[in-house]
Amino acid sequence: MTNTVLTMLASVGTILIYIGARYGYRRVTYPFMMPILTTTLVIIIILIAFGMPYQRYMDGAQWIDELLGPAVVALAFPLYQQRAMIKCYSLPLLIGIFVGVCVGIMTGFGFAWLLGVPESIRTSLLPKSVTTPVAMEIAQVSGGTPAIAVVFVMVAGIGGVILAPYLFKWVKIRSDLGKGISLGAGSHAIGTAKSLEYGERAAAVSSVAMTLSALFASVLVPLFVYFTS
Amino acid sequence: MSVKPFLxxxxxxxxxxxxxxxxxxxQVNLSLPLPGSIIGFLLLFSLLSLKLIPVFIIxxxxxxxxxxxxxxFVPVTVGVMQYDYFFQGKGLLLIPxxxxxxxxxxIISAKIFEYVMSKTKYSND
Structure with a gap:
């Protein structure tokens, strides 16, 4: 297969499956129908069915991946639009997110310790609520494995957005701001993408939560690992 | 429909x-600990805040x-398929x-946020 054909197939295929998944989600707004989950699953099934290795798919779809960068940059737009609100809530935001990051590191460590997994895997699990590129870097500097860290980042991201609607009902998180912080602090950029469903205010605090989590975790995880190993 | 909005x-x-x-x-040249996308995000926010660029152009x-x-996100999330071996045995227990x-x-980040907010007497809207 030539590269052009591969790129065409991987990109057009990904976009078509994504459009279909969005359409499906609009018809049945059920958390398990989240486009990130359905699109990912359908593509994995197709790749396995046709015996296509992931690396070849990624070669073809990498320009889509490349757009993730400017999309994260674009989060500055809702943040700017909502800057007055963010400034007003800066103290509760900072405290809530800082405590959230600490809880994530400690419970992640605790569960991994109880399960008795090797230290490198335990360390890779700590930055799970941080956006992928930062999580990989944190895992690297702390003695974990970046590729394994990505798996946990995906579980926290996709799992968090699927569970979020149930969770908000169960523990009564009703404000759009609370929902945004919850999603950004627990499920990084995948959570922030989901928070757009709750409006621009939710998306703005969610992007703040995601960014602050990344900043806090990049300092706290290496320190935590240093003192626990 | 015209092409102009797409352009x-x-x-x-x-x-x-x-x-x-x-x-x-x-990030590369100053070897910063943050990824380029987050630095770009902070950069754009600064440009907008300092009124160096108007909002309408972005x-x-x-x-x-x-x-x-x-x-x-899809190309990266599909990458999870490479680690199927990991989801066997103990690795599987790490998922829950x-x-x-x-x-x-x-739960805790949202609850603490709401608690501190109520303590500092912010109006809700």
């Missing part, structure tokens, strides 16, 4: 991509990229562990 979005996306590349450049492109944010830990982060 506008395309030009703005190129501009946002440029800011992202500047972020990557800064608004349409930003809305477009954010509307389809999910799509841009990670989920419970994530849920705790989600």
């Amino acid at each position: 506008k979005i395309a030009v703005q996306v190129v501009l946002l991509y440029g800011i992202y590349r500047v972020g990557v450049w800064l 608004e349409k492109g930003s809305r477009f990229l954010l509307k389809h944010l999910t799509l841009f 562990a990670v989920l419970v830990s994530t849920v705790l982060v989600m």
